Amino acid sequence: MRIACLGWGSLIWDPRSLPIQGRWLEDGPLVPVEFARESEDGRVTLVIKTDATPVRVLWTLMLPTELQAAKKALRDRERIPTKNWEKRIGSWRHGEAAPAAIPELPDWAQARNLDAVIWTALNPTFTHVDEIIEHLNNLSGEKKERAEQYIRCAPSQIKTAYRRQIEHIFGWTPRKCGS
Template structure:
């Protein structure tokens, strides 16, 4: 079984335990609505699928595993999450794990795979949580407030993630978030 692993965030620059066969990530993945909309460990504002937002072309690689369950476990282990948070579609038998909120973006994955012909596709399917975690609306103003309130360690971690995010992942908010980071860095001296 040939399995694609989709990526758009830290998987790209830090494979850690993820086993893939391609030396470099392929830049012609499907278009998905990705945004910096999840507050993760260390204060990082990370990239996740955010339905109904601007689609961007994500990256992909081929898993070193030929058994879908093994590829899912490998990605789950790398991400330090539960199996339920690994999205997948098995083109051979129709098995899938796709959040209801992400069903609309699944059509892009299907259309993309018609050109690539993978037997299965897997991805990290963490939800946006900015509003739930911080009890704030997801706006640039509130993102800016978050950066101001971060400790030095959190700010450093958040800044690193944003700087290392693949340049092709030009989300709706990315350029404004980069400006927020530069402004906050200047304010911190």
Template sequence: MSGIVCLGWGSLVWDARDLPIEGGWNSDGPGLPLEFARQSGDDRMTLVIVNIEHHVPTLWAEMNVNSLAHAINALAAREGVQNPNAIGRWPNTTDRQYPLGQSIAEWAGRMGFSGVVWTALQPGMKETRGTVPTLDELTAYIAKLDNDTRLRAKAYIDNAPVQIATPYREVLARACEASWKEPS
């Protein structure tokens, strides 16, 4: 094993695809401020790191990689991102400062890991990246989704690990159920 781990909290946990992880996901990852606050390419609201007080315990899995660069590239490929800076990393040899990077580094040191990677995408809707949508904005957005997209959004919320108990989670799940549109 490399001693390099990947942090997870969303679809990565239940759908790792080709991500080279060894064994399963462990539930004692660092506590991070996560929320369903990013509109994905297929219009679901996905989990990202945001600037809030509420932290939830994340998950981690050891990676079968030979370097931190290999881990970064593997996670970028799994997440479908072109910009390698969208993958957080420790140790960080770039000029980019990752939110919570120091907390993750301290956790990794306590755990004895040599490296950590995580998805570091910005929150926001497609048109307003970098801005965390309010709960009212998200419920209004969900109400406008077609049934197929709403089903995907609800599945993402339902499949998120139970320990990812964010402030918005239950309200958004109910909004997905309440907004069902009867076929015309």
């Protein structure tokens, strides 16, 4: 099976042990992602947020050729606990209906001769940009530095409404990071 992994955040510049083939490609499907989740260390991370404006995400081929193995590899990279982990790793396989949040996925995947696609499917914890700005304003020291790094290192093509406001308020413009 040819299995693709979609990415829009730290997977791109910090894949760690994620078993991928080559580089991340910039012509992924349109996905409604936004800076809308507080991670354990205080960062505000990108997640699918169904009411966000879709942006073109990145993708790469996975080395595993079996869907369950690819999903487990992504789970491990994202450090998702084993309890209920399958709800937090999204997947689509050829012949299935399009996921609600990524309606163009079947056509996009077919055009690239893909059999399956996986992605991180964590839920948002913020609903409005004002909550995120307040959260970022309340961070200090190392937590604030990590939050800034994540936002600035997110691929520049992930131009979201919240990112534009964060850039305007904090001056955290995109920069190239990692691999």
